[in-house]
Amino acid sequence: MSEEIAVIPGDGIGQEVVPVAVDVLDAVGDFEFVHADAGDAVKAETGTALPAETREAVEAADATLFGAAGETAADVILPLRSAVESFVNIRPARAYPGVDALRPETDVVFLRENTEGVYAGHEDDLSDDLSTLTRVVTSSASRRLAEFACEFVEAGRGPDGTEGFTVTHKANVMRKTDGRFRDAVVSVADERGVETDEELMDAFATRLPLYPDDYDVVVCPNLAGDVLSDLAAGLVGGLGLLPSANVGEERGLFEPVHGTAPDIAGQGVANPGATVLSAAMLLEFLGYDEDGQRVRDAVEGVLADGPRTPDLGGDATTEQVGDAIIDRL
Ligand code: ATP
Numbered sequence: 001m002s003e004e005i006a007v008i009p010g011d012g013i014g015q016e017v018v019p020v021a022v023d024v025l026d027a028v029g030d031f032e033f034v035h036a037d038a039g040d041a042v043k044a045e046t047g048t049a050l051p052a053e054t055r056e057a058v059e060a061a062d063a064t065l066f067g068a069a070g071e072t073a074a075d076v077i078l079p080l081r082s083a084v085e086s087f088v089n090i091r092p093a094r095a096y097p098g099v100d101a102l103r104p105e106t107d108v109v110f111l112r113e114n115t116e117g118v119y120a121g122h123e124d125d126l127s128d129d130l131s132t133l134t135r136v137v138t139s140s141a142s143r144r145l146a147e148f149a150c151e152f153v154e155a156g157r158g159p160d161g162t163e164g165f166t167v168t169h170k171a172n173v174m175r176k177t178d179g180r181f182r183d184a185v186v187s188v189a190d191e192r193g194v195e196t197d198e199e200l201m202d203a204f205a206t207r208l209p210l211y212p213d214d215y216d217v218v219v220c221p222n223l224a225g226d227v228l229s230d231l232a233a234g235l236v237g238g239l240g241l242l243p244s245a246n247v248g249e250e251r252g253l254f255e256p257v258h259g260t261a262p263d264i265a266g267q268g269v270a271n272p273g274a275t276v277l278s279a280a281m282l283l284e285f286l287g288y289d290e291d292g293q294r295v296r297d298a299v300e301g302v303l304a305d306g307p308r309t310p311d312l313g314g315d316a317t318t319e320q321v322g323d324a325i326i327d328r329l
């Protein structure tokens, strides 16, 4: 069976790094690629940042590989995440041999709730002085996330084959919303016999940089996951190497954590690592675990031995790094 993969490079360096990841997928599998547009450039041309045919391509595909969108990012990525009905955002942060990192021992996977919290909340301006935000937390979405987290660690997909996870929240202050989140997550884990630690998210933000070894899989509400995974990104050496996956029941959307990088776009020197590692997550999502691991190993080999792009202290181009990865495959 050849699965269908929607490919949306988007804007900026998305145009440069996504083709590398497509070549990598092509080298390891037999996929049908469907190219689609989204972002600033297509908006300038057609008036809409997310054309209907792009959304349809994503809904029809088994998985989507996305690059980045500029000013229109929120108009593109939020509807695309909902087009794949993604309930969890997976963000691994690990340091690689040969890459400068503040905390090289960091190896942690964030499982971030992807549908609610403050990002799904309703904002209002109530007066010249007052704005409010309603936060949304359901037991069902929290339980769905927890079930995914349990399956994730049961399958040995966490760092070091960890069998438990940490859940972060601020239920001591937001007793109803984070209280509901915490209770749902912990009770699912208890039902399934999966061990959990709890950590208040502020304490977690202090402890992660100090003791990165203490953490493997971290389950978070939406906003907390956004912030804490960026904190972890800082520990492992920046954005060029961080992949992410938006996973739904049937479809997934895979994208680098970085944006369009306007400062280097068009120069052909963007690091394709984050997008290629996102493609590895796509392979695993489709059930090709061995191929995903092969891709990861190839990236790791190139990071260790070069060539490297300028963000990692090298002078190679995106294309040269891509060729080196494919040579190793
Ligand atoms: P956007 O508004 O699209 O998010 P941004 O200005 O926030 O863009 P990012 O893409 O988030 O930029 O990148 C932040 C910094 O990290 C920039 O200096 C950028 O050059 C660098 N960077 C991000 N991704 C890469 C990459 N793949 N390779 C090299 N440098 C990168």
Ligand code: MG
Pocket (backbone or CB within 6 Å): 258, 259
């Ligand atoms: Mg950015």
